[in-house]
Amino acid sequence: xxxxxxxxxxxxxxxxxxxxxxxxxxxxxxxxxxxxxxxxxxxxxxxxxxxxxxxxxxxxxxxxxxxxxxxxxxxxxxxxxxxxxxxxxxxxxxxxxxxxxxxxxxxxxxxxxxxxxxxxxxxxxxxxxxxxxxxxxxxxxxxxxxxxxxxxxxxxxxxxxxxxxxxxxxxxxxxxxxxxxxxxxxxxxxxxxxxxxxxxxxxxxxxxxxxxxxxxxxxxxxxxxxxxxxxxxxxxxxxxxxxxxxxxxxxxxxxxxxxxxxxxxxxxxxxxxxxxxxxxxxxxxxxxxxxxxxxxxxxxxxxxxxxxxxxxxxxxxxxxxxxxxxxxxxxxxxxxxxxxxxxxxxxxxxxxxxxxxxxxxxxxxxxxxxxxxxxxxxxxxxxxxxxxxxxxxxxxxxxxxxxxxxxxxxxxxxxxxxxxxxxxxxxxxxxxxxxxxxxxxxxxxxxxxxxxxxxxxxxxxxxxxxxxxxx
Numbered sequence: 001x002x003x004x005x006x007x008x009x010x011x012x013x014x015x016x017x018x019x020x021x022x023x024x025x026x027x028x029x030x031x032x033x034x035x036x037x038x039x040x041x042x043x044x045x046x047x048x049x050x051x052x053x054x055x056x057x058x059x060x061x062x063x064x065x066x067x068x069x070x071x072x073x074x075x076x077x078x079x080x081x082x083x084x085x086x087x088x089x090x091x092x093x094x095x096x097x098x099x100x101x102x103x104x105x106x107x108x109x110x111x112x113x114x115x116x117x118x119x120x121x122x123x124x125x126x127x128x129x130x131x132x133x134x135x136x137x138x139x140x141x142x143x144x145x146x147x148x149x150x151x152x153x154x155x156x157x158x159x160x161x162x163x164x165x166x167x168x169x170x171x172x173x174x175x176x177x178x179x180x181x182x183x184x185x186x187x188x189x190x191x192x193x194x195x196x197x198x199x200x201x202x203x204x205x206x207x208x209x210x211x212x213x214x215x216x217x218x219x220x221x222x223x224x225x226x227x228x229x230x231x232x233x234x235x236x237x238x239x240x241x242x243x244x245x246x247x248x249x250x251x252x253x254x255x256x257x258x259x260x261x262x263x264x265x266x267x268x269x270x271x272x273x274x275x276x277x278x279x280x281x282x283x284x285x286x287x288x289x290x291x292x293x294x295x296x297x298x299x300x301x302x303x304x305x306x307x308x309x310x311x312x313x314x315x316x317x318x319x320x321x322x323x324x325x326x327x328x329x330x331x332x333x334x335x336x337x338x339x340x341x342x343x344x345x346x347x348x349x350x351x352x353x354x355x356x357x358x359x360x361x362x363x364x365x366x367x368x369x370x371x372x373x374x375x376x377x378x379x380x381x382x383x384x385x386x387x388x389x390x391x392x393x394x395x396x397x398x399x400x401x402x403x404x405x406x407x408x409x410x411x412x413x414x415x416x417x418x419x420x421x422x423x424x425x426x427x428x429x430x431x432x433x434x435x436x437x438x439x440x441x442x443x444x445x446x447x448x449x450x451x452x453x454x455x456x457x458x459x460x461x462x463x464x465x466x467x468x469x470x471x
Contacts, residue, residue, distance in 0.1 A: 021066040022090040026074065027057050030098035034077030040086075041071055043269055044231035066090065069176070070226020085112050087176055087223070115168075116177045122164055130157050176223060183217040183229060210252075213237055220262035225269055234270065246288035246326070249278070253293065268305055271297055279317070284445060285326035294318035320427045330355070330441045331425035335389065335413035338399060343387070343413050346441050350385040351464065352457060355435035356410075357389045357428050360401035365432045369405050371450035372434065376410075379457055386410040389422055391431055 024038070036059045038050040050061045054077070069087045082101045084094075092109030096102075102120045107113045133150050140147040169178050192204035217224070217233065224230045234256065242252040253274050260266040271293065278289035297303055298314055306314070323331050333345040345353070356372055358365040376386055388410045390398045398414050401407075415422060422428065426435065436445040436456060445456050 021064050022061065022086075024061040024084075024091070025093040026059050026061075027093075027095040028054070028076060028098055028101070029057050029096070029104075031057055032077050036077070037075040039073050039075060040068070041073075041226050041228050043225060043273065044235075046073070068226060069223045071180075071228065072226075083116075085110075085116050085176055087112055112175055112177070115172055115175055119165075119168055119177065123161060126157050126161050130154055133157075179218055179221065179224075180227060180229060183224070183233075185216045187212050187215065210241055213241065214256070214259055219256075219260040219266055222263050222265040224263070225265040230266070231273075234273075238274070244283065244286070246285055246292070249286065249289045250292040253289070254296070257297070268303075271303060275314070284448065287321050288325045288327075291318045291322045291325065295322075320424065324426050324435070324443060324446060326443055326446065328443055330435065330437050330443050333387075333389075333420055333422055333425065335415045335420050335422065337411065337413050338402075343411050345387055348385055348387060348411065350383050351439050352379075352384050352460060353437040353441065354384065354386045354453065355389070355426070355433075355437065356386055357391055357422070357426065357431055357433040358401075359391050359431040360394070360397045361392065362431050366405075368432045368450060369407070372432075372453065373405065373407060375450050375454045375457070378454070379461070380409070382461060384457065388412050390414040391423070391428060393418070 026036070031054060033054050033056070036052050036054045037048050038052075038061045039046050039048045049067065049072070050063065052059045052061055067086045067090055070085075072084045072086050073081045074084065075081045076098065078098065080098060080101065082096070082105070089110045089112060092107065092113065094105060094107050094113070096105040102117065102124050105117045105121070107117060133154050137147060137150045137154075140150065165181065169181055172178050187209055189205050189208050192200045192202070194200050214237075217230075237256065238249065238252055242248050253270070257267065257270055260270055275290060275293050275298075278286050278293065281287065281290075294314055295318065298306070298311060298318075303311070330345065334342050337343050345355070354372070354376060356369075358369060372386075376384055386407075386409075388407060390401075390413070392398070393414075393416055395414060395416060398412075402410075402412050426433065434446070434448050434450075434453060435443060436448070436453060438444050438460075444460070445452070448456070
């Protein structure tokens with residue numbers, strides 16, 4: 001087995017003469033002398049807890065520090081690795097070989113790990129038998145007598161493994177490994193019911209699966225965060241089994257966070273992971289999930305592990321984003337144009353209004369502006385208008401930019417007195433910035449480029465045309 005690369009944490013190797021809180025002695029026949037790493041899982045990462053040198057295959061991990069319970073791994077100099085379960089028993093020994101680490105593993109002093117390797121040895125043995133049969137099957141004609149015989153043998157092995165697993169789980173229900181086996185059990189979905197007219201509910205299976213997704217997983221157990229299974233299951237729940245729209249994502253996260261509330265470790269991890277994911281998401285509209293998390297868990301002081309400075313920054317960012325989320329009515333804005341006439345954004349009559357924030361001296365703005373102009377010109381006869389806001393305070397440069405770029409048909413405004421707070425209302429932290437509003441000034445797209453603007457406008461007008469046709 002080869003181990004993936006992992007992040008190396010700061011190590012602390014005790015040299016104290018006092019008794020050790022953990023003491024794990026090992027011997028692996030057939031390995032070279034070199035670094036032996038004791039590591040652990042945390043979410044979707046692996047960290048190193050201890051490093052020692054092996055001599056003639058012998059090595060010892062010792063420290064006054066108690067190990068957090070969970071699944072650990074031992075990484076050998078040749079990059080092979082094997083796993084150990086660390087829980088209440090933190091002093092034990094083991095011996096194996098580099099040739100067959102699972103099959104040759106012998107544990108002394110840890111019943112949990114003895115049982116863990118009994119299970120692995122059985123499944124490994126049956127796996128080898130099944131692989132041999134599968135190779136034989138490839139050389140046989142499909143549905144031939146020999147082919148069917150091998151298929152029967154494979155089914156027998158599968159039944160053996162299933163029976164062994166069930167007996168194992170029933171015989172050792174209190175072990176941590178059995179808890180992991182249960183957590184990996186698939187959800188059994190019953191047959192979809194029919195209504196009074198005999199029609200099958202097509203959403204039943206999905207709804208049942210989603211509702212019972214965490215039934216076999218103990219989200220109250222802190223140890224689950226230190227396993228290789230929790231993060232993947234959580235990420236699939238959010239990114240694969242939840243519609244990727246803000247309301248659905250926020251709802252799924254609320255359900256998951258509430259289920260994990262009894263576990264301080266899982267509760268903290270889910271909030272940290274989801275906050276970072278949706279704060280940095282490149283998918284338009286998913287920033288609403290970030291805002292939801294901040295308003296429901298950070299502002300309400302449910303994240304005591306976040307220091308005050310970081311908490312203030314997170315809340316400040318969410319407050320800046322919240323007024324201009326997709327689906328919300330755009331903040332009111334009144335700014336004078338080049339004639340001094342106040343232009344009220346919400347008084348513009350148009351099926352769609354493009355809001356374009358730009359700096360006349362910005363290189364990217366100079367590149368993007370003609371692209372936006374060409375898109376808007378394409379839909380000018382359909383009534384699309386542009387509310388173009390200059391973000392700087394140089395009136396002459398602004399006017400030159402309008403002429404040079406051919407923007408005379410736009411509604412061009414500049415806030416020389418800086419009284420409208422357009423930066424705060426629309427979270428303008430850089431330029432160019434582009435928003436698209438519908439007839440009622442609801443935000444339907446933001447922070448997009450000219451190419452995306454054209455695609456969205458095309459789709460929106462198709463919707464309008466279809467509605468008119470249907471009527």
